[in-house]
Amino acid sequence: MGLLGSLLKGSGEILGVVSEGVLKFTGEVVGQVADEFGANDLADTSRNMGKKLGEVSNIALKTTGNITGTIVDKTIDITTxxxxxLGGFVAQSYGASEGEIQNAKNIGKIVGGAAGGLIVGDVIGAGVTGITAAAGVASTGAAISSLHGAAQTSATLAQIGGGTLAAGGGGVAAGQAILNGINVISTGDGVVSGIKKNQKY
Structure with a gap:
């Protein structure tokens, strides 16, 4: 299992537990308020709904993390x-010796793993950017989705970076660094996968 796949699976586990706790807590708070007003049926319903929704949310987030992590790992394995x-084929087509063909295969696995990791990083980065642009709010209070061009790009990156510098966040530079970090981690994960595959042979 690769680093990125493990991180995604772990994130699903953490988010699932947090989500379950928040929903159960919300159900309990509403239940206590209902109890204060003598609405015991409403209180019980609220607590039960909070519990059930929390359990479903936990399962859904854990499952999503596991599936996403598995897809990332399989993608990198396949490209490796x-x-x-491809490396072996190219070397063979040029009449290389068996040793040279094996070296070309080994190099090809590392390059293929890195390429797969970069693709995965780009997809994850595009997902983060798309979700932020669709659901985020700029520092002006306007929905990021209502902005266009450079204003939308800057607002999206600032939101990914934790908010504008003026608001105490990391701003555009931090947002870009986070997206670059995703690519570095995923590409490095692919390189490690390629190296591990070479050690098996």
């Missing part, structure tokens, strides 16, 4: 194997 196959 494709890279090795």
């Amino acid at each position: 194997e494709i890279g090795g196959g």
Whole structure:
């Protein structure tokens, strides 16, 4: 299992537990308020709904994290194997020796893993950017989705970076650094996968 896949699976576990706790707590708070007004049926319903919604949310987030992590790992595994196959094919087509063909396969696995990791990083970064642009709010209070061009890009990056510098966040630079970090982690994960595949042979 790769680093990025493990991180995604772990994030799903954490988010699931947090979500379950928040929903149960909300149900309990509403239940206590209802109890104060003598609405015992409403209080019980609120507590039960909070509990059930929390459990479903926990399962959904854990499952999503596991599926996403598995997809990331499989993508990098597949591109690692494709890279090795292409490297060997190219070397063989140029009449290379068996040792040179094996070296080309080994290099191809590392390059293929890195390429797969970069693709995964780009997809994750695009997802983070898209969700932030669709649901985020700029420092002016306007929905980021209502902005256009450079204003939308800057607001999106600032939101990813924890808010504007004026609001105490990391601003555009921090947002870009986070997206670059995703690519670095995913590409590094792919390189490690390629190296591990070479050690198996």
